[in-house]
Amino acid sequence: MALGTDYSGQDCSLARALELVGERWTPLILRDAFVGVRRYRDFLDHLDIPRAVLAARLQALVDAGVMAKERYQDSPPREEYVLTAKGRELWPALHLLGQWGEQHLTERGPRRLYTHLPCGSRLRNGSCPSCGAVELEDVEVRPGPGLVSTRTDAVSVALREPRRLLDPLRTS
Amino acid sequence: MALGTDYSGQDCSLARALELVGERWTPLILRDAFVGVRRYRDFLDHLDIPRAVLAARLQALVDAGVMAKERYQDSPPREEYVLTAKGRELWPALHLLGQWGEQHLTERGPRRLYTHLPCGSRLRNGSCPSCGAVELEDVEVRPGPGLVSTRTDAVSVALREPRRLLDPLRTS
DNA sequence: TCTCCTGAGTTCGTTGACTGAACCGATGGC
DNA sequence: GCCATCGGTTCAGTCAACGAACTCAGGAGA
Known part of the structure; x- marks a missing residue:
């Protein structure tokens, strides 16, 4: 969704939710996560999303506790993004x-x-x-x-x- | 949501839905419509949304058949936006x-x-x-x-x- | 008639997020 | 040593959102 996604002044749980999951690309990232996509590269290839936007969205989702970043191999170090509860x-x-x-x-x-x-x-x-x-x-x-x-x-x-x-x- | 809200290349019903209702402000406009807001001025006052954006969103929702524009008085002519089925x-x-x-x-x-x-x-x-x-x-x-x-x-x-x-x- | 007011937009210059391409650093294979 | 891959970051250009000002039509009051 969105652009400059703050709906300040809206005392509304829907607005709060949209500030997080209403941003452009975020719902599609989550949809992919639900069907099992976990890796940066797979999100990238499947969504045709700009790399910078994908990195920013994943980081925002991790910060919000919607996804978690987990190490899945050590050499080379690689991490994947999984949905939290x-x-x-x-x-x-x-x-x-x-x-x-x-x-x-x-x-x-x-x-x-x-x-x-x-x-x-x-x-x-x-x-x-x-x-x-x-x-x-x-x-x-x-x-x-x-x-x-x-x-x-x-x-x-x-x-x-x-x-x-x-x-x-x-x-x- | 969003900015330049086309997710072309995503053969996905969620992407199609987001192109319409995923744009920035649109979900909040709809939320207001569900609680009974119908008039341009009321949406404007309650959402603190730029006038141009509100006009564009309402028009898009009417074009998509999500809302309908109905005359509620003739003198002066005034219309309101109501949710369709x-x-x-x-x-x-x-x-x-x-x-x-x-x-x-x-x-x-x-x-x-x-x-x-x-x-x-x-x-x-x-x-x-x-x-x-x-x-x-x-x-x-x-x-x-x-x-x-x-x-x-x-x-x-x-x-x-x-x-x-x-x-x-x-x-x- | 003249003036003011309101509702519903449109116009326009500025701001800022998205876009895409290029670049970067670490690791592994040959 | 050289190249490829993964997971990013950087950067210049574009385009939508923002907000203030303007427009237009139709009353209301003087």
């Missing part, structure tokens, strides 16, 4: 917004299908209609009939197969 | 994002309380936990313990009393 709780809001876009802004069918694996039902409102709350690891993302993926980056290719949310995406 | 369906997503902000970005208690009047229960996930789906007109917004409203514009003052969602706010 606080970050994972953004899932219903982001999912709902995506579902709204799917229903109102697209003509072809859904691009991605979300299934709660233990019971097999399609997700509604970011949670399972029959089970209630949902562990994200139990949710499967699968390409839907509306998906037209022409991208060749590693993340897009991996997402052409069914995956579980949060399952780390390994591209190397 | 498509726009009202954004409520769960916006509400959830606000709730996330309430839980994670604020120390004092909730600023606004949302109640489903027919059954009296507090809203969860933008809908009623006992009744399921919800008519927005049946939802009451009430100031909560965390609210510190120092603003003196007509909208802020009106929101210090309980109101129903979508109930037109008359300030004149």
Whole structure:
């Protein structure tokens, strides 16, 4: 979202949330994180985002406690960005917004299908209609009939197969 | 959100939605519309938004079918902006994002309380936990313990009393 | 009729975030 | 020694947001 993203003077929890996750690119970074993207390079390749912006956003998300930076190898030292519990709780809001876009802004069918694996039902409102709350690891993302993926980056290719949310995406 | 808000190359319904409702100020305009704000002047006074930006955003929302411009008096001719059915369906997503902000970005208690009047229960996930789906007109917004409203514009003052969602706010 | 006021914008110069390309430092492979 | 990769930082140019001033139409009062 946004630009100069402070909504000072708005005593409103939505404004506070938007100052953090309403900035331009941030929701898409989080969407990628939910499907398992963790590395700087993968975010970069999949989003076509300027490097400086990606670095700034990831840093802001870490500072806010939405993501955490974790060492995954020592030689050479490499770190990856993973969602914290606080970050994972953004899932219903982001999912709902995506579902709204799917229903109102697209003509072809859904691009991605979300299934709660233990019971097999399609997700509604970011949670399972029959089970209630949902562990994200139990949710499967699968390409839907509306998906037209022409991208060749590693993340897009991996997402052409069914995956579980949060399952780390390994591209190397 | 955003600046130059096209996420071309992202074949993703979330990106499509963000191109419309992810722009800077747009979510707050919609939030105000849900609590009954309809007039250019009221949006202006309550949001402290630059006039040019407000005009552009309202026009974009009308073009997208999220809001509609309706004549409410003829002499002098005056029009107001009301949510369409498509726009009202954004409520769960916006509400959830606000709730996330309430839980994670604020120390004092909730600023606004949302109640489903027919059954009296507090809203969860933008809908009623006992009744399921919800008519927005049946939802009451009430100031909560965390609210510190120092603003003196007509909208802020009106929101210090309980109101129903979508109930037109008359300030004149 | 003349003047003032209000609502709803538009215009315009300035500011500042986003963009993309180039550069940098550490590490590892050959 | 040379080259490639990962994860950034730096920098000049662009474009949207900002805020103040201006416009225009239609009353209201004198």
